[in-house]
Amino acid sequence: MQIVAVNGGPRRGKISKTIMLLEAFLSGCQQGGAEVETINLREKDIKMCTGCYSCWIKTPGQCALKDDMKEILLTLDKADVEVWATPLYFFGPTALFKNFVDRTIPLAEPYIIEKDGLCTHPLRNKKAREIVFISVAGFCEVEHFQPMSQWLRFMEGRGLLQIRAEIYRPSSEFMSAPPLKEKVDEILAATQQAGREFVQTGDISEKTMQSICQDILPDKNTYIDLANNYWDWEIERSKKRKSARSEG
Numbered sequence: 001m002q003i004v005a006v007n008g009g010p011r012r013g014k015i016s017k018t019i020m021l022l023e024a025f026l027s028g029c030q031q032g033g034a035e036v037e038t039i040n041l042r043e044k045d046i047k048m049c050t051g052c053y054s055c056w057i058k059t060p061g062q063c064a065l066k067d068d069m070k071e072i073l074l075t076l077d078k079a080d081v082e083v084w085a086t087p088l089y090f091f092g093p094t095a096l097f098k099n100f101v102d103r104t105i106p107l108a109e110p111y112i113i114e115k116d117g118l119c120t121h122p123l124r125n126k127k128a129r130e131i132v133f134i135s136v137a138g139f140c141e142v143e144h145f146q147p148m149s150q151w152l153r154f155m156e157g158r159g160l161l162q163i164r165a166e167i168y169r170p171s172s173e174f175m176s177a178p179p180l181k182e183k184v185d186e187i188l189a190a191t192q193q194a195g196r197e198f199v200q201t202g203d204i205s206e207k208t209m210q211s212i213c214q215d216i217l218p219d220k221n222t223y224i225d226l227a228n229n230y231w232d233w234e235i236e237r238s239k240k241r242k243s244a245r246s247e248g
């Protein structure tokens with residue numbers, strides 16, 4: 001199985017919880033026998049769609065913009081499954097990720113058809129791409145992913161993609177808190193297991209899913225108190241650094 005991951009997070013390295021989860025999932029996929037490749041959108045030159053519709057009229061299937069998106073679409077074309085990863089930004093994907101999705105418009109035809117009672121555009125190659133979706137969010141409730149999940153499911157309903165799995169990890173920023181390391185290791189081991197299961201069985205078990213989105217803190221008040229104390233601490237630390245710089 002050829003897997004191509006698309007990471008729409010702007011952060012680099014282990015500070016990114018998207019990368020933490022994505023790397024764990026992909027290493028599980030590799031253990032299961034898949035070949036994996038990752039495209040980090042932040043490293044690419046991907047201009048915004050200008051809405052010129054050249055890709056529908058003048059040069060069907062080819063975008064008029066000259067940037068890295070052409071190569072990205074060629075890479076994705078080789079994938080059996082795409083892993084889409086983005087942090088939750090204002091209840092949706094990052095702008096970087098949404099921009100990538102917008103730029104896949106050459107894959108669709110201009111013509112309008114009706115599917116399950118609603119209008120859509122058919123795909124040029126008639127085959128919906130298979131997607132595993134991974135996201136992380138700062139808030140502690142999994143419900144925050146609902147608008148984004150609904151967006152994906154709506155695209156699936158219109159025949160634009162096929163969702164193979166959705167992995168959502170709330171309280172993401174606590175994943176770098178040293179006292180929670182044991183739980184975080186469990187979550188990452190479960191995410192790796194999810195990758196293995198996906199490649200080997202085509203599915204991710206309920207038990208593995210529950211382990212990935214298990215509560216990391218005992219209750220919501222603890223989450224709120226710790227998060228607010230963290231921001232106070234960071235703000236104070238920044239003030240102290242600033243005054244140390246101005247004194248020295």
Ligand SMILES: Cc1cc2nc3c(=O)[nH]c(=O)nc-3n(C[C@H](O)[C@H](O)[C@H](O)COP(=O)(O)O)c2cc1C
Nearest residue numbers: 009011016017018087088089090091137138139172
């Ligand atoms: C601009 C911005 C918007 C965000 N919006 C949300 C949000 O709507 N809901 C939420 O739970 N977390 C939100 N967060 C928190 C991020 O989802 C969280 O910090 C996550 O770990 C970021 O992913 P990363 O660690 O891979 O960078 C937001 C963060 C930023 C910077």
